[in-house]
Amino acid sequence: MGKIIFNGKIVDRSEVSIDIEDRGYQFGDGVYEVIRVYNGKLFTKIEHVNRLYESAEKVAITIPYEKAELVQTLEELVAINNLVTGIIYLQLTRGNFPRQHGFPSSDVPPTYVAYTREMPIPQASLDKGVRGLLIEDIRWLRCDIKSLNLLGNILAKQKAAEAGCYEAIQHRGEEITEGSSSNVFIVKGNCLMTHPATNLILNGITRRVILKICKENDITYKEEVFTVNDLMNANEVFVSSTTSEVMPVVQVNDKIIASGTPGPITRKLQQFFKQEIENLG
Template identity: 45%
Template sequence: MEIGYINGEFVSLNEKVIPIDERGHQFGDGVYEVIRIYDGKPFMMEEHLERLINSAKAIRLPITESVDDFKSLIMKAVEKSELHNCNVYLQITRGIATRQHLFPNVPASISMTVREANPLSDEMRNTGVTAITHEDERWANCYIKSLNLLPNILAKQVAHEAGCFEAILVRDGYVTEGTSSNMFIVKNGAVYTTPLSKHILPGITRIAVKEIANPLQINFYEEHFTEDQLMSAEEIFMTSTTAEVLPIVRVNDKPIGHGVPGEVTKKLYEQFKRKVETL
């Protein structure tokens, strides 16, 4: 069953548990992670939790729990849910205190949900998805996985209303990432993705793709690329915890390459699946 957790107590997802003065609710003052569980086993959980703690440090949010503490809590929740393939959303906020901008002297608030995973269909993977480009209107510190996602939501909605799966964000003429994904292009058989900086999230599936490219003898480069280079790419694909490795075959209603998922993307996805199978 799908379940929730808040500050030491497992609860029904329908239970009313968030106080009015919760700073995540009032300010978006917190950070989060999404961890995929495959057949009861977490995928790259250590990397997810290290990113969570780094995000908390970046917003000066003190966390007393260790990575091992969070691992134990997550696996206890997964076991309690009896779900073998699920997504775990773990959220930490600055706590519960009377509304004011200054940091309160209260404990952090920890909440979590465990929900059944809804993998993308084989049809989507076999035919690829579509995207639009959109101005990157987010703040300057996108490397922090914060709760403040309004610009992402607005861009994603624009993409949806255009009949597309994702919006590819562009800042000063250069592609940064998607609204909820890292972005990659293929040129001369090599993979290119935006270098890590404050302007993009250090994706966990991005790490996995970088690792699996080498045994496939696919060159992997972290270099900036323009919107024009995006549109002239041989292939485009996106990565995220929930989408995994997903081909994009049309952008702004124009075909990318031959308008079908490319061979490099297919090879990377197959290798990604093998990595999951060895958990």
């Protein structure tokens, strides 16, 4: 995986250095995406690239590449690095400029970096389910932007890891928002529920695929706020993300969810999601 993209060109990783006054390094002033690669193909690449541009627009970073050009270079990078199953990480910062809190002048170009990494499908966890830990959501109020400012997420994820849990499930008061790096779903009765796509969550690409699957297969769902009590007493709980796919949560804190095994709707969604991957060809 020795080749990366740096400012639009594919180069050897050893040739690249980032300036100490890059605003991504000093302020977390930038945006990013993670794209899954299955069998050498980029999954939901257009949706990820569109969201990158949306996030950049929300923080007033102008991306100096056409979307089609960016996608083509990403596909070339996957091929050059012979990546079969893994991810592409890509980020843009506001560029290099002497440190000040205000934006640099408009002629300062952004810094764009992308690289590949092998990452297997977490099949054992998908089969058995994982544990979650409830944590108060202390993050800022623009969680809809996929920004580099992830300290709140990192602190939550670390607490979960220290408790032997896969994910931190965050809440503002009694309202469940999302995981530290995932969206959260519950099943109440026969209805799937997830937080609406407001400023309090990131509208995950896998989240969108799941809702599309529900529409196409007559699975009842609501984008509606639910509470900590709803989650703890749900028939099923799962989280979703680019790397976690449809990940069953079978225990939250000390509470076993339902039977303690992945539920039927979760299993059905896993199968439909697998078909989406197979449709890549």
